[in-house]
Amino acid sequence: MEQEDRVIDPQWTEVIEPRSGLFKIDVYEIWRYRDLLVMLVRRDFVTYFKQTVLGPVWFFVTPIFTTIIYVIVFGNIANISTDGIPQIAFYLCGVTLWNYFSTCLNDTATVFSKNATMLGKVYFPRLIMPLSIVVSKLMQFGVQFLLFIAVVIYFWLQGLVRPNLWILASPLLIVLMAAFSLGLGMIFSSLTVKYRDMVQLLTFGVQLFMYATPVIYPVSTLPERYKPLLMANPLTAIFEAFKYAYLGAGEFSPGMLVYSSCVVCVIFMLGVLIFNKVEKNFADTI
Amino acid sequence: MKNISLEVENVSKQYRLGEVGTGTLSHDLNRFWARLRGKEDPFLKIGETNDRSVKGNSDYVWALNDINFQIEQGDAVGIIGRNGAGKSTLLKLLSKVTSPTTGNIKVKGRIASLLEVGTGFHPEMTGRENIFLNGAILGMTKKEIKRKFDEIVDFSGVERYIDTPVKRYSSGMYVRLAFAVAAHLESEILIVDEVLAVGDAEFQKKCLGKMNTVSQGEGRTVLFVSHNMVAVKELCTKGILMRNGTIDYKGLTIDTIHEYQKDAATNARYIHEGSPESAYGNRNIRILEFAAIPASGQDLNIESGIAVKLRFYNYTPNIALDTTFELRTVDETVVFHVGAFIKDKQNLKIGEYTVEFVIPANILNAGNYYFKLFFGKDQTELLLGADNLIGFEVENVKMGIKTHVYPGIIRPKFDYKINVS
Incomplete structure (x- = not known):
């Protein structure tokens, strides 16, 4: 009888099994949970300002003050060249981009240990959590980017910067940056679940990584022998492309961007791979 | 024809005892090496049955060992057993929070699990915002939540506070709101883990009633884990008794409870x-x-x-x-x-x-x-x-011609005075 039942009745909608494919991302499932993504992004946004007096103004305070400090320290004390670009525009560009990348990476890397209780109680596609961070930081980035645009327009009217058509590539650049931080974030978050050492590594790693990225200096100031090293960093091309597009300065070629895209792809795939491997048993090891 | 909505086949779950971290890397490498050569995971063999009171030799333990059962659609099944019998682990597997070490679970329809109420509630957000967030976490779409919003608020009975951050709620209100969201999930299979141990008596009754409607009125399948035998008896038609990671008994609720009570009390007088x-x-x-x-x-x-x-x-x-x-x-x-x-x-x-x-x-x-x-x-x-x-x-004694056990914890004998007038 039992056997017969099984033949008649095989229309299972879901089978829970020990291990899944390495590169399998259930896109449909993530799509089904899109409302959760929206809610999480909203949560980040709303709770950020609860019980603050200045509210959204804080979005502007960080980049403005960081830029001012950079102008004083790197621009006027250390006298680092900005390729003839007004210092404010130059540093603001770097700060805005770097803020996005570093906050994304830092937050995604610890997202699972921070939300351990939730993960231990409810199932939802785990990828939603790092995704929500990347998206909510993107909104923050968007707001800060407006500030940057305003500054660019101001200097453009004075003829000090030369924006060009590469501006149209901005969405691609942002996607690349998001994918890179998501990929790296997934790798780190998967590892931090088991090996907490990664958190320590990341905290100072991100700080040091900023100096390996043209945030506070243009590529042109670098001695020739260090350039290949800097170029190996996929963020270099993205940052330089941004600066070239909006400020009209910097060493940039489409070839570099292709290289960046490839590296980002590899990192992203690697992130997915590692993430898939540990995802199913997160709850046991957190 | 039986309409099976859930089938669990040879499911086992292994856990590592002690601190995760010590020796993890070397074990991981060992596993990786074994898999490269196409061999079985070397650490899967050394697990022991899960009896927490006995000290074992191995660092690995089977929290669940070769579990098999089927649940028909519309059944309300109570899962009972002592602490550490593997009930919660089983629920975790069913709700996909973690995956089985071996075996598989086949499901027909959507599973909603209530392992804890209020998961993901954010204290800074208002009741309204939290309903949407919590609902989304539990797998509802925004549309579904919107449709059921009034019903949820009504069920929770915290309407007046709905636009106040939940950090200002009393713990009772918090739980009420949380359960209300969960109770309105639309799913074919509902998994509940002792959430009834919260709230005041009136609300508990309401929860039980709601779950009764879900299983009997709407024909959905319910899995219910509890130590509260009264609730299990009231809610469930069938029972599964677990002990040390295995299934000890399956059958009607009343028989399962009886089996459990025999097992739970120390026999040593x-x-x-x-x-x-x-x-x-x-x-x-x-x-x-x-x-x-x-x-x-x-x-x-x-x-x-x-x-x-x-x-x-x-x-x-x-x-x-x-x-x-x-x-x-x-x-x-x-x-x-x-x-x-x-x-x-x-x-x-x-x-x-x-x-x-x-x-x-x-x-x-x-x-x-x-x-x-x-x-x-x-x-x-x-x-x-x-x-x-x-x-x-x-042991029971006969009361007149009746031999069954009467309800109640005490059964006093009174000196009646019968007056015929």
């Missing part, structure tokens, strides 16, 4: 140790003898009364000592909690003491009971607490 050194206890008190025997006759039943005897050795001089006996039913209801002064002045001597008393006949109803024991110093400090050392079953 009597413990006796010759010397204090080998007896149960600590450096304050050692229990030499603890027994519950019929006060009259051979059988321990409703009419026999129960003679309780406790003999122990006291190691602390010059204290006032009291012992407290707490009798509980197997579903943890306290029947009584009474103390006896061994010495009420602080001049007790080291040595052996005996306490004896009788629980009179016609007080306890038929059922299984067990004792908790506390030794107190000067009525302020606990010297020794002992749980479940002895337990006993009070």
